[in-house]
Amino acid sequence: MSFLDIKDLDIEYQTRKETIEAGKNVSFSLERGEIIGIVGESGSGKSTVANAIINLIDKPGKITNGSIKLDGIEFCNNENIVQSVRGKKIGFIFQDPQTSLNPLFKIKDQLIETIQTHLKLNHNDAEKKSIDLLREVGIENPEKRINEYPHQFSGGMRQRVVIALAISCEPDLIIADEPTTALDVSIQFKILKLLKQLTIKRNLGVIIITHDMGVIAETTDRVVVMRLGKIVEQGKTTEILSNPQSIECKSLVMSVPPTNKKIDRFKLLNPEGKQVTNSSINLTNSIIKNWGVREINNKKLLDFINVTKIFDDNAIISTKKSENKIKALDRVSFQIFEGESFGLVGESGSGKSTIAKIVSSLISPTSGEVYFENVSLHDPKNKLIKNKFRGQIQMIFQDPYSSLNPRFKVKNIIAEPIKFFQKNIGSDLINKNVNDLIDIVGMSRQSLERYPHEFSGGQRQRISIARALATRPRLLICDEPTSALDVSIQAQVLNLLKDLQDQLNLTILFISHDLPVIRQMCDRTTVLKNGIVCETAETENIFNKPKHPYTKELLNLMPKIESVV
């Protein structure tokens, strides 16, 4: 008998119109000292299964069938038993460390409260135990830090506190729901290492839920692959990743951007398991006819010279001295040549998005110059220049859910920039342009009459791309265009971007925190840290022969799916 045994679990959500099966015949087991990963794309039911174990399924969802046994005790739909073990025998780590701690209480109070709820300890002993726990999860100077509030900890440190909370009552099972998704690569590495250590030291069973195949490869012993509420495959991590059997699993593994080599296009599988080729290439011909052929002459398109950006809090009387102000960018310089794709990579707070906003003229730099085609974009004396280049620089945003106006039909979203730049254009021509654009991003023309909320994240990102292309830009800024998408959708969108670049001779400024994606997408790359350029080089050189120590560290820490294959 296994430590945790889940059998034939069915979970249903009854909604007004239909019943959604969030879990169907889910069965797996877990031993002590083992880390199991549940992986799947959004909507695959991986979180639902985790929540079912601790009976935290939101209404109207309910477990309709099956059994969950921990050490032989039946849990399923038995709130009394689950209540007694939740927190005590089962610890839970949530995705977002910013919101999973109560900001009004000191770390001490939160830890002691949890400990005293489940263990019979007096206040002093509980405090002593809390300090030990914080030391165990790698927080320095715990005697002092225990008296601090959550906002005084950084994101990674906060996640350590959450882990300390989860193990505070000596649980046997830890469920971690996307524990590192909100964290930077270097912190992710440390947190995963910590989880692995604790698993061995305390002989825990750990369930890690994630969408990141790299995390799965680096951390787990066994893996469960889910899709649309069903388990499509489970087994040893090494076997599943190197030799997947089911189509779903194969397509999942194929879509993961490899970290060790550059591939031309991602291979995609259709539901029957056959390889599909992208068809957007032929479609672009009509739009090229419309727009005229554009030649590439490899000349300098964008010149970013010594740009510094200081974010002022706009106080009327500034009390801060200038040295104390936060420099989002510190003398950043780089050049982008026509027709290339240029990558910007860095962790959060490195100033990547600030650069995007400066290039797109959403904000102005504090000092330094930005030249587009040898014309300064931020010349205070010449504001008209900015408008001249408006259509030539366009941007795709990170969040597909907020980047389209929810009150506009797709047709109008794409038509708006066309109307704006060509005032006298007839409605026939607008419709033709809109149809062309929706064709080349690979969506059906029926979708033009619908509203953004009717589409999935990947489809919305395609609409965003169509909108950005509507002005026929020369420089396309992609600010984390795929970080909110599932890997298979990411592969499709990245393929689309590559196709478009080839066909339309686009220059792309590609911003990402994800090193493998950068490797697949970019010709040259700049590594940023805290607003300072670490190095700029050919992407292959950055990955093969990194010079800067920070680049080396990043490459070293990034989760690699190849590590097990």
Add this chain to the structure above:
Amino acid sequence: MIAKMINNFLDTDIGYSFKKSKIAISSTVVFLIIVFASLLAGIVAPYNPFDPASISLMDAFTPPIWVEGSNINFILGTDQQGRDMLSTMIYGSRISLTVGFASIIFAMILGVSLGVTSGYLGGRYEIVVMRFTDVQLTIPSILMALLVDGIARGFISKSLHNDMAIYVLILAIGISEWPQFARVTRAATLVEKNKEYILASKIIGLSNLVIMFKHILPNILRPVLVIATIGLSQAIITESTLSFLGVGFPPTNPSLGTLIRFGNNFLFSGEWWITFFPAIFLVVLALSINLLGDWMRDALNPKLKSR
């Protein structure tokens, strides 16, 4: 056509929550009955209280029909001039509703445009506008309305004043209600303006005016709708209060508040119905709007959806 629209509405999430809420349905029914009755007052009301020919002083102080000494022609009795209470109330609610709707629309236009522009443009303009609303909020709405009314009296001759009363009241109530709209829309605009679709519009190069009123405004209408509904009952009550205080509608053209004021004089001499029925009518009207507004606030708030 209309039936199809209603069906479509009932099929949406909001329509579903409407169907499930008995309070929402009943308050809508009550509100619609009052609105239609007042719109069709000439047909629905048994008498025209403004037609001197239909009024007879002989009928004055007739009690409602279930009280002794009543007249079958006057269901809810008559007032001191012999006007049928039911008819005066229907006509009075027409005035109250007109003032309520007009002043709320006035307040909405003023408040929303100031709120959206100040939230979007920011800077000194925002500071000035928001301090104005702060100052405005420190003045009780009745006081503000009295102030506007007082100023208007100074400018308009007494003979004209009775005819102008409706405009003065709309202006007075509108001015005291706009800060609510300005504050709510400013807050919503601040959230909306940092969303990426607004950044995309900026990068395309659309003008601020287009971004504010074509892109932001349709996306913040929900909270505006909620406060407009609750503001409507507020405006009706304010109007009644002003009329009750004698600065609202003249006795020749009575609103609900004016009717209550008249009745008040007779309350202790036994003719309770003259003040009682208009008062109840006002309560029912305001309550139905408020309950509708409450439901709307819950239904349009995605955070409360699961309840």
